[in-house]
Amino acid sequence: MTRLASIHLRPVKSLGGVDVDRAEVEPWGLRHDRRWLVLRPDGGKLGSTALPALLGLTAALGPGSIALTARDGSSLTVTEPVDGPPVATDVSRLDTVRLAADEAHDWLSARLGRPVRLAWLDDPRRRPMSAEHGGGPGDPLNLSDAGPLLLTTAPSLRRLRDWIVEGALERGEPAPEPLAMARFRPTVVLDGPFEPFAEDGWTHVRIGAVDFRVSERCDRCSVTLIDPETLASGNEPIRTLARHRRHDGKTWFGIRLVPVTTGEIRVGDPVAVS
Structure with missing residues (x-):
């Protein structure tokens, strides 16, 4: 019998994630999956191709928050910035994301060796899926590149x-x-x-x-x-x-x-x- 062998949640795009036994499927992907991302100071997105060190950090879920962990054992809990300031970004088909608290920017910058900012997508319905990648009218998307x-x-x-x-x-x-x-x-x-x-x-x-x-x-x-x-x-x-x-x-x-x-x-x- 064909079965679901594993489920993988990555709350922050391009960071390591966690394996889970169950997950809630929403129209834009798994709940909590790829709702955060790391930005350059100018709002441009940063991925692991340009910065492989991102893969050495892990993001796990908490109640209304994520827990960031580095390989040296240091960690930081970051609350969803529901009232965080919006910042322009170059993420495709999305104009703004909300900035996390300064503490998160400082923690990530110290571990990545360059100035970065952490941001959160408050509502994936603001980002439509691209027709080029098989999206239909009204299909929303989290911060994944192409599909939920x-x-x-x-x-x-x-x-x-x-x-x-x-x-x-x-x-x-x-x-x-x-x-x-x-x-x-x-x-x-x-x-x-x-x-x-x-x-x-x-x-x-x-x-x-x-x-x-x-x-x-x-x-x-x-x-x-x-x-x-x-x-x-x-x-x-x-x-x-x-x-x-x-x-x-x-x-x-x-x-x-x-x-x-x-x-x-x-x-x-x-x-x-x-």
């Missing part, structure tokens, strides 16, 4: 790992450690008795009692080259995806989902696809 949820599958990762090992042996290199699914920063991961990359052909997914439509396949960027544990960069998985999964000048892994209905999903839920 990203789905990946265990069979596809197992096949990719096999390809990576085969390539290494062909080059006379030792087999590398298995690639972690965290490289792809999925929201939900499925496992079951289906073929690798079967998800390429899906148009609808039902997880438990919640329905989703597939908006598009996910093209992969250089963030996947950064090991989220060591923050070191390498050639995988893009090198191997370019060999086996290159179409239209891009490499592909995973699919993006748009909620059709809302409700709770839980790890272990049965999944139906069509």
